Amino acid sequence: MRVQGLTKRFGKVHALQGVDLEVRPGTVLGLLGPNGAGKTTIVRILSTLERPDSGTASVGGHDVVREPHLVRRAIAVVGQYATVDQGVSGRENLYVVARLLGLRPRAARARAEELLELFGLGAMAGRAAGGYSGGQRRRLDLAASLIGRPGILYLDEPSTGLDPHSRKELWDLIRGLTDDGMTLLLTTQHMEEAEALAGDVVVVDRGRVVAAGTPKELRSRIGGQMLHVRTAATADLETARSALRAAGLAPAGDGEDGVLRMPLTRDDHLTAALRALAGADIVVTGFETRTPSLDEAFLALTSVPRDREDQ
Numbered sequence: 001m002r003v004q005g006l007t008k009r010f011g012k013v014h015a016l017q018g019v020d021l022e023v024r025p026g027t028v029l030g031l032l033g034p035n036g037a038g039k040t041t042i043v044r045i046l047s048t049l050e051r052p053d054s055g056t057a058s059v060g061g062h063d064v065v066r067e068p069h070l071v072r073r074a075i076a077v078v079g080q081y082a083t084v085d086q087g088v089s090g091r092e093n094l095y096v097v098a099r100l101l102g103l104r105p106r107a108a109r110a111r112a113e114e115l116l117e118l119f120g121l122g123a124m125a126g127r128a129a130g131g132y133s134g135g136q137r138r139r140l141d142l143a144a145s146l147i148g149r150p151g152i153l154y155l156d157e158p159s160t161g162l163d164p165h166s167r168k169e170l171w172d173l174i175r176g177l178t179d180d181g182m183t184l185l186l187t188t189q190h191m192e193e194a195e196a197l198a199g200d201v202v203v204v205d206r207g208r209v210v211a212a213g214t215p216k217e218l219r220s221r222i223g224g225q226m227l228h229v230r231t232a233a234t235a236d237l238e239t240a241r242s243a244l245r246a247a248g249l250a251p252a253g254d255g256e257d258g259v260l261r262m263p264l265t266r267d268d269h270l271t272a273a274l275r276a277l278a279g280a281d282i283v284v285t286g287f288e289t290r291t292p293s294l295d296e297a298f299l300a301l302t303s304v305p306r307d308r309e310d311q
C-alpha cells in the first residue's frame, strides 16, 4: 500500500493535507490519531469509497482511482460497528457472506465452519448473533471479512468498546492473521493498541503526518519524563498553560482530568517550568515528574499549538 501527497477537503474542512505513508506486504501499520485527525478519510480513500482531491494511493499495486475494482477485490474492511445480521445465527451469517462471494453451498458451509472454529465461536454458532457479547460479535465480524481470503485488511478501531479480556483475545486473533502473511492497516486512537499489534506507526493530526516510526521510537522521542501540574482552581490550569507556553515550553493535551502534562525533553525544562509557574498568579497544588504512559507519548506527539494550525 502506498500513499503519496494525499489531500481531501470537505467544504471548508481540510481533512487531509498531504499524507504520505507506506505499508509493506505482510506487515501491520497502525494509523494513530485523535478524533477528526483524518484516519477514516484515509481508509475510505484506500477502500475506493472516497476520491482524493490530489495525490496518489495504490493498494496491492492498483491505483485506487483508476483501478477501483481491482483494489476492492484485494481488500476487506472491518468497521467500528459490527455489520453482522443480528437476527440470524453466527453460522448463518458466515454462510450467507460466503454464498454472496460465490462459493457453492458445500464450500460455503465448510468455510463458515472453519472460521467459526478459528475464531472460537463454535459453541455459540447456532445462536442468533444479536445475543452475542461485544467481543463475540467483533470476532464474527472479523471472521466474515476473511471469508474471501483477502490479502489486505483494514481494521477501524477494532477493540473500541471491548473489555480488557475480550480486547486481548481479539488482539491475539489479529496477530495470527499476519502470521499467515496478511497486510493490515489498523486505525486506532490508542497507542497501546498500536503497540500491541503494529510494527510501524504513523501518527496523523489535523490531516497531516506528525510522526512515524516504531511504537518504541515514538515513545522515546518525547524524552524521559513527563511533568504533571495541578492547580487549586480549574481555571488556573489555563493560566498555567499560557505561562508555560510563554516560557517557550510545550504543555500537551487538554487538561480535561485536572492535570496539565508536559514532556520534559531537555534538562533545563523542569527549572523553566518552575519559574514560569512561580511567576503566574495561581496556586499550584501538584508538581511532579513521571515516566510517560503510551497515551501521554501520543498526546505529546499530537499537541500542535493552536497558533501553528492550518499554516
Ligand SMILES: Nc1ncnc2c1ncn2[C@@H]1O[C@H](COP(=O)(O)OP(=O)(O)OP(=O)(O)O)[C@@H](O)[C@H]1O
Pocket (backbone or CB within 6 Å): 010, 011, 013, 014, 015, 033, 034, 035, 036, 037, 038, 039, 040, 041, 042, 189
Ligand atoms: N463526509 C464528510 N463531510 C464533511 N466533513 C467530513 C466528512 N468526512 C470527514 N469529515 C471531516 O474531516 C475531518 C477528518 O475526519 P475523519 O473521520 O477522517 O477523522 P478520524 O481521524 O477518522 O476521526 P475519528 O477517530 O473520530 O473517527 C474531520 O474534521 C471530519 O469532520
